[in-house]
Amino acid sequence: MRKLVLLLILSNVFLTACQEQDDTHSEIPLMKVNVVHPQTMEFTRTLTLSGSWVAKEDVAIGTALQGLQILSVEVEAGSAVTKGQVLATLEHSNVQSQLLQNNAQLARAKANLVAQETTLNEAETNLKRYQALATADAISRQELEQQRAKVATAKANKQSAKAEIEQIQAQVNDSRHQRNKAEIISPANGIITKRNAETGALTDANALFHLAKNGEIELEVEANTNEIILLKQGLSAKLKTLTHKQKNGQVRLVFPEIDPKTRLGKARIAFVNSQMPIGSYSEVDIALPKQKVTHAVPLSAISFNVDGRTSVLVVNIEGKVERRFITLGSQYQDWVEVVSGLSVTDKIVKQAAAFVSDGDVVESQLIQG
Incomplete structure (x- = not known):
């Protein structure tokens, strides 16, 4: 009888040990994910705009004598002329x-x-x-x-x-x-950019020539309302060229009017000794003033939803992942400004494509951005 009781006790101990061992093996460790806090940064911003080359000061040259025949034309488009030079002669x-x-x-x-x-x-x-x-x-x-x-x-x-x-x-x-x-005279030094005068034609109210005064040309760029308000006179600019040679300039003029139809504004970028053809297309990078950002997160942490909203995954104090919808601001390299939706103490999953979803429980590892 004693042997039977002892055998039963030993069997129970053995089964209990096996149960505990099975429970230990059944525990699944939490997934570790890298998280970051929103950072305070200074964004160096660049605005890329495009436009066409125009004369800094376009001078229209015509005549008050109407209906007279043009006897001769002395210059072509592209000709360099001096003040007082005869450009054309009318019947007299x-x-x-x-x-x-x-x-x-x-x-x-x-x-x-x-x-x-x-x-x-x-x-x-x-x-x-x-x-x-x-x-x-x-x-x-x-x-x-x-x-x-x-x-x-x-x-x-x-x-x-x-x-x-x-x-x-x-x-x-x-x-x-x-x-x-009867002699059409150049009013200034410059380059003839357009010639409308033809020998034998009759004069009318239209300009016979257009002159780029002193040969100076500028890049006239277009910008939407949000972009145009960022532009200020004197901002540095770099011309994008096929040869990748940097050509430095600056914003000379920002027009104070927005086109009511296109909703676009204009600005003039001046470059020294530019030789671009009038009307040709170019792009320019404009260095905007530095911006202090108090809530910057890595671009990799951002999810772009199909409904147009943006979000990040935040790990709360209990280690649970939750999706937080946010409003984005400006971008600098691999960082994005978050205008609303986050606090500086939030833990944001650094990689939005990580294998975690809303509601998962994870082990967060705080790293530097």
Whole structure:
């Protein structure tokens, strides 16, 4: 009997030991995942924009003379010109004929003035002689008054001749001005960017030429509303080129108006000694002011949902994974600003593609981002 009891006790102990061993083997260890806290960082931001090359100051060159035939064109698009250089010549035979007539009239008027001055001199000389004779009672008082009248008439004729010269001179100046208008003159140094003038064509209200003043061109870029408010005069810019050679410039002008149809604004980027063709396309990187970010997380931690929302996986104090929807801000390299949805103490799963899901219990390992 004692042997039976002892056997039963030993059997029970053996079975209990086996049970504990099986329970030990059945425990599954928790998955370890790397987590990070939101970081405080300083983002160096770059804005990439594109646009076309334009003249810094585009000068439209035309003429006030309408309907005149273009006799000759002296320059082509791309020609370098200087201030005062003749670009084209218009038909001017009528104006030239009028100028010649006015010059002839002016010459006659000047000759008439000389004659009137001679007559006046003679009349004044005779008046002096008549005054001496009248003092000696050699002539009558009536003869003296007649001579005085001749002097007055000669003076009036001289003034009339001067007035005629002034009038004709004004006509000559006007004719010469009209004649000069027949020559289309460059108003400044620069490069001809467009030539509309063709020999034999008639002039109208449209510009005959377009000139890039001093040959200076700029990149005019377009930006949406969110981008244009970031641009400030003087920001550094780097031109993207096929040769990968850096060409540095800066923002010269930000236009204060947004196009109501396209909702795009414009800015001008100036580069020194740029040789790009007018109208050609280029891209530029603009260095924006540095931004201090208080909640930055690795880009790898972000999940982009099909509904357009963004989220991260957060491990709570109990080790349970929960999905947290967030609002993103700017991006810098492999980091993204979180505008809302996180606190600085949250533990974010660093890899959104890790084999963990909402509701899992994990063992978090805090690492530096």
